[in-house]
Amino acid sequence: MVAYQCYLYSITIYNLQNTYLSLVLNFQSKCIFALEISSESTIYRHIIETLHQMKKLPVNCPSCESPLVASQLSCSDCETVISGSYSLPVLLQLSNEDQDFIFEFILTSGSLKKMAAKMEKSYPTVRNKLDDILEKINNLKN
């Protein structure tokens, strides 16, 4: 679930099992408009891409390019804040595209054939993508 707020209005986007999006527009915390978008539609893809761009986790320092670490974690409920130095998991250091690929890979139970059919790509293209990601992960681990 992703929420964006602007003064009295807020839009909440529920991404339900990657099958459809539910957009809810609230005014003063009261729902005034709701819309469901199927994952088959073009607008779904646009919204997901935009959300990814907006929520992109920076993994490298914009100043010196060194890997960033998480230095503060906070609880969204009670506002407890934990400080420290936690390195980011390898998977989070991959690009959004690669993360989406891994996510799809898990959803299809690791079947590259199913993934190829879903992504409308050939089997070797999908297999090459997976190999490239494995290579990136090995490089990041080293």
Place this chain on the structure above:
Amino acid sequence: MKTLLFKPFEKYSEQKLLIVGIIGTLTGAFLTYLFNCKFSRALKIIPIDDASIGQSVINSIVIVVCLTLFLFIVAKYIYKKTRLIDIFVTAMVAYIPLYILTLLNINNNLKVLTEDAIKHASLELANQVPLNIHIPLLLVRLLNFAILAWFITLLYNGFKTAANAKGTKAIVVFAIALLLADVVSKIVIHLLN
């Protein structure tokens, strides 16, 4: 459109490509017979007098097998997970554009043009080649070059996808495989015909 013409191997499944490849190869072999042409090796087409459908089909099969064999060997060398089917469909589909060249010999045009050009092949007559030979010859060469470039681009893109090939090493082994396939196909076709 760009994907369809130059990178179909990235998008379409091997089943679809196999069907297109088989239909394309058989149609191409028929065109080769129909317009009295012969693929004397993987990279050479010549006009002949007495083409036969059996010979045309055998030549096409020999060329596809040679391309598949050598590309598969080098693909396995650079990438262990390469599948034979991907290389096979690459060889078949990439070769389809070359069959367009058979159309140049409709009504034996190419054969007549070649014979006329041979008459002017001597040093004394080389500067007196008439325009009605010179311009069609130039167009044939340009078309040959364009189709050959299309074939090599398709073949390399298919090879790259099948073997996850990257970098200079892939280009070098691809070129070696193509040249070997060309030479071996020439020998095999010569022995079979």
